[in-house]
Amino acid sequence: HMGPDLPDELGDTIRLGPPLYAAGASAESVVDEFFSDVVTLGRPKPGAHQYPFRYQSTPRLRSNVFDLMKERMHLQASRIIQEERYMLTMRSGHLVEMDVPLLSSIAAGTVVSGWYKSPLVVENNLLQASADLNLIRSNSDRAAAISVLVPGKESGLSAKEFNKLDSATRRQLDRIRLTGIEVLDAATTAELADKTIGWWRDRCA
Numbered sequence: 001h002m003g004p005d006l007p008d009e010l011g012d013t014i015r016l017g018p019p020l021y022a023a024g025a026s027a028e029s030v031v032d033e034f035f036s037d038v039v040t041l042g043r044p045k046p047g048a049h050q051y052p053f054r055y056q057s058t059p060r061l062r063s064n065v066f067d068l069m070k071e072r073m074h075l076q077a078s079r080i081i082q083e084e085r086y087m088l089t090m091r092s093g094h095l096v097e098m099d100v101p102l103l104s105s106i107a108a109g110t111v112v113s114g115w116y117k118s119p120l121v122v123e124n125n126l127l128q129a130s131a132d133l134n135l136i137r138s139n140s141d142r143a144a145a146i147s148v149l150v151p152g153k154e155s156g157l158s159a160k161e162f163n164k165l166d167s168a169t170r171r172q173l174d175r176i177r178l179t180g181i182e183v184l185d186a187a188t189t190a191e192l193a194d195k196t197i198g199w200w201r202d203r204c205a
Helices: 027-035 057-073 076-078 119-138 159-178 190-202
Strands: 086-089 096-100 108-115 143-149 182-186
Touching: 027 086, 057 076, 057 190, 076 182, 086 108, 096 119, 108 119, 119 159, 143 159, 143 190, 159 182, 182 190
Parallel strands: 108 143, 143 182
Antiparallel strands: 086 096
16 A cells, blocks of 8 residues: 555454555455455355355466376367467457467367356356357367366355256256357366366367
8 A cells, every 4th residue: 555554453352463465366366365364354154165165266277277188188188278368260260358268279268267255256257158168169169078066065055046047057057058068077077077088088189
């Protein structure tokens, strides 16, 4: 901040810890850096989950999945993982920038986290990801797959929150399947990486 330094104590009940710094490519990635250092000021409700729900951002999920792919697929992984956003040449000749982090000459894919508390956020993320894949499919002969991390019942959500999120997510995934995109979903990063690797094994050319 630009003003004078704050005192270590703001009162009898509030004490400031040492400053924390983080940098990232997006607001989500910065929040991820701080998440485990933040202590909420409130008591858990009676009967609350022992392990509260913690969202998993798409950028962090992709990083973890891609690390596992590189460990197990080696050079194959480096050929398909895209470090930059992809510029698609439309059949009309126009260029369109899109978020497609997995790409080969015969296939396109993306990795999306459904591990958010808000069904609307998850639906919007899936809608955008599938729109990009369908645009590639309509302008090339590539097959397409979307890898989605989906919370299970033990994720820390209440039963009501889980049912609402799961219903919205499954509805959107069913719609994506109907467009011809392969849906790879799992409740853990390791399982999602396994399914993603399995689908891409013979599509790295």
